[in-house]
Amino acid sequence: MFPLLPRLTARLNQLCQGVSRPIGHCLAHDSLNSNAAAACTQQRFLRGNTVISVRRLIYWAAALAWCAAWAAAPAAAAPPAIDPAALPALVDRLTWGFTPAEFERARKLGTQGYIDAQLSAPATPQLPRAIQGYIDRLTISQQSASAAFAKISEYRQLLRDMPDGPEKTAMRRRMQAIASTRAADTARRTTWRALYSSNQLHEQMTWFWMNHFNMYAPKGHVGVALADYEDRAVRPHALGRFHDLLAATVRSPSMLLYLDNHYNRAGRINENYARELMELHTLGVDGGYSQKDVQELARILTGLGVNYRSTPPKVPAELRSQVVQEGNFLFNPRFHDYGDKLFLQRKIAGTGLAEVDEAIDILARHPATARHISRKLAQFFVADRPPDDLVAAMAKTFQSSDGDIAATLRTLFASQPFIASLDAGKFKDPMHYVYSSLRLAYAEFPPVARVDTANQWLNRLGQPLYRRITPDGYPLTQSEWSGSGQLTSRFDWARRVIVAPGRFYQAAGQKPPVQLPPVPSLPEIYKRTQRYEALSPATRQAIESARTIQDANTYLLASPEFMRR
Template sequence: MLNLSRVLPPLPSLLALTILCGLSACSSQSIQSQSQSQLLSTSAFFQQAQVNPHDFANRVTWGANKASEQQVRELGPDTYLLQQLRARQAQLPAQIQTQIDAMTVSQKPFVEMMQALDQQREESAKMKGTDDTLRQAYQQELSRIAREAASRSLLRSIYSSNQLLEQMNWFWMNHFNISNRKDNLRAMLADFEENAIRPHALGNFRDLLKATVLHPAMLRYLDNEHNAVNKINENYARELLELHTMGVGSGYTQADVQELARVLTGLGIRIKADTPRPNQAQLAGYQRIGLTEFHPRRHDFGEKTILGTTIKAQGLAEIDQVLDLLMRQPATAKFLSQKLAQFFVADDPSDALVQSMTKQFLLTKGDIPSVLKTMFESSEFVASLGKKFKDPMHYVISSVRLAYEDKMIVNTGPVLNWINTLGQQANGHQTPDGYSMKEMAWSSPAQMTARFDVARLIARGAPNLFKADADETTAQHREAARPALAQNAYVKGLSNQFSVTSREALSQSGSAQEWNTFFLSAPEMMRR
């Protein structure tokens, strides 16, 4: 009998939640909900359904490869899923972890980095109109840090053992989308992902939501730093209801948006190391953690009414009242369940599946693994395996996971370029709704042509993947970049399951490189 204690990593600790509680008192319900994942247990659902191990791994991971499929076969899909749902101790190849550890975003404290950048911005502003060198250097540094963030996320997606966590990390980054095109947000996104999204991606939604509410990147992107008493800015309040929780047409009104905006007044950003010194009456209630600031002088302390519920005037603690209220809304549970099902199951999931997930969300007070397990253990999920169309991220990462499973990429530049070419740049979506997960958004003839071009580039081998930017390209780099798909027994086995048309195309290839191109651009590689 399999010893689960040796297979399953420990359940998530309360450390992240404890840190998050620094801005205001956490309710016992919030802490209790963190332990809801303990309700997860193994079942024999997938064993009884006799799911195809490859198809199952291809959906739960960023893309099946030999190692992930073998793990599904060895553990069984039911135990494998439970391991993925509870994963917290990711295993990365040492070379990949070393790359991540060497990044500025991994080494330099966020506040310290942002304050240094702000000083650089001020110095460049003084030279405006006379010397543009400092401004260019400042902008280049913002872009470099953003690239590091994208590279760190990409390396984890390709190589991490916790594949479901990596998918959920991307899913929530897209759900709480922040565009990299505004102000200095390029430098904030790494911390937003690492400390607001990632710790809660497979945790509790309330904790995740609160972490995004209190992060300076979100406050800047949706203009809440300009939201003050008698000078209301409704941008964030509207998106918090429309995109982050209840969804469009779910019953809230414009009056609710306005009242929520009043709750959010005074919540903003202060990058400078100094603390403002208002008089004693104004100082009461002032809070600052990191770059996030709650300034009582800018807050509307009147009572508010949202969704028919009175929000008592408690300053920053009003946010907790609102989050509790939003978490109780069936509309929130349904909206999130629908979006998760659309990401993992089908463009138009059935009402029955969404309702069962909604019920689980409300029952567990937003426990994400429990909701996912309900979704996975459904006949609709099993029937969808192999049919869900890949968005560009899934297409490129799944291809790279096959092409370079046993090789460690040194430079993510080419992979990021391939994803950008297909229209899904990291945090490149300008509006807060994020990228669409529907097939129609990514299946146009132009997209298919672009995917064939990307397949050809991967098949040919990109030497830059295996060399630092400043290094000369050598024969060793070219050899490392050449994917051995045509000679890979596992990949050849996958191709044998392709349609007759796809197999005929592969048989007519004139070289290994051409076989690789045909394989990566086959219709079967477009679905998961």
């Protein structure tokens, strides 16, 4: 194992052979001070008529000991490799659903090459031209969030001066429709991107963070800037640095509206956002913070809010230089608490918006945040109860890389628990189930034109997009999605996908724009892509005894195996 070891051993034996006595009486001793030890190395031994220095013997003995230790030490364990037979399962895990084309892409790249490609994919989704055309025609693509907020501001002014009556009611509905239309458009765009973007892991991570930093779109005017929130705060940082992601969400108008921080003012603090920022977004419920920390963070966040108009707010002359307006995000120094704070045992001087940046630095780099985020990522990709040693390894990477999300995922994907989980599977929430059904069944069809049908089914299955009322986001565990009613509805969905594809290609009350062929045999696709043998004997028997291809396809989509990814 170490070619110099035999030679060093022989040389040391040769030097020591026949050594009789030291010249003088200075032998190495534990109690020697540094000067005495240095003098001792100058002593000489006699080997026959040859004088040998102690220093020379020490040198060769040390070299021998070092080489022996090197030879005896076990080689660093290589990270476990993913079996090529698990490639279909890997594709299923990293995407919104397995397709033959995605499997072929992964097969050409190899398991590690495929993981690398997904982790390094650009944030901008790569979409079919038809899908991009659908998205470009949405209101959120035609009108900016700032223009929408300005329109709402106009309505507010008109409503303020308008007497009660039908006209006022109608105008209030038009104002409310601005937010609801934009939220519905954001949901449509999310589904199109999930179904057709080639950057599938980035799409999953964008949704993961949208769910982690959750908000309820129907609340007030949250939905107005929901698409902007994804585009500016979440998507660019979904595989980047957690610090940057966190900082971007803190300046999001939608987040500030949802968690009531626009009401948070000096002398009249609102703790909602401060509490969720620590409990859900960073440290976790067991993150070691106190109620006093919540109050101090709320004081730090005072003055962060939303400006519906482009004109700056009216503030005293001495505060004008501290006004910060970025889009519709507003830091209004008139409402900020400029007193000093003690947050997580760190003193923060009352300087204004810089306090927020300092608090973000503390939270993003806190060890509890590393553990909380790592555990949640492992829960999403590995198991409902991920092993503690995996979470610890991920947290170590998270901290050493300054919160690099892609690096943390690399540690996860190279772990034995992740590789083992590819065989066991991870239970699909409704989004994964609905999207994976469409991606497989319609893989050879034109791009789905009407995603409202899918989004309506997500509502029926209990996971409507951007409509989780509480800030904790939708749960990631099987127990929340595996009840009997849920599974019955999933069978109904599977049947609808197979027998009525036209519903996904037509506007309400219209015929499909193209004549669609029947959905091809999904079991045959499974056979061609090395997935069929992974089905249980009971599932294969049900498929093989089906009377029609439609029945066989339905049984596959409703099977226990397809419920897992």
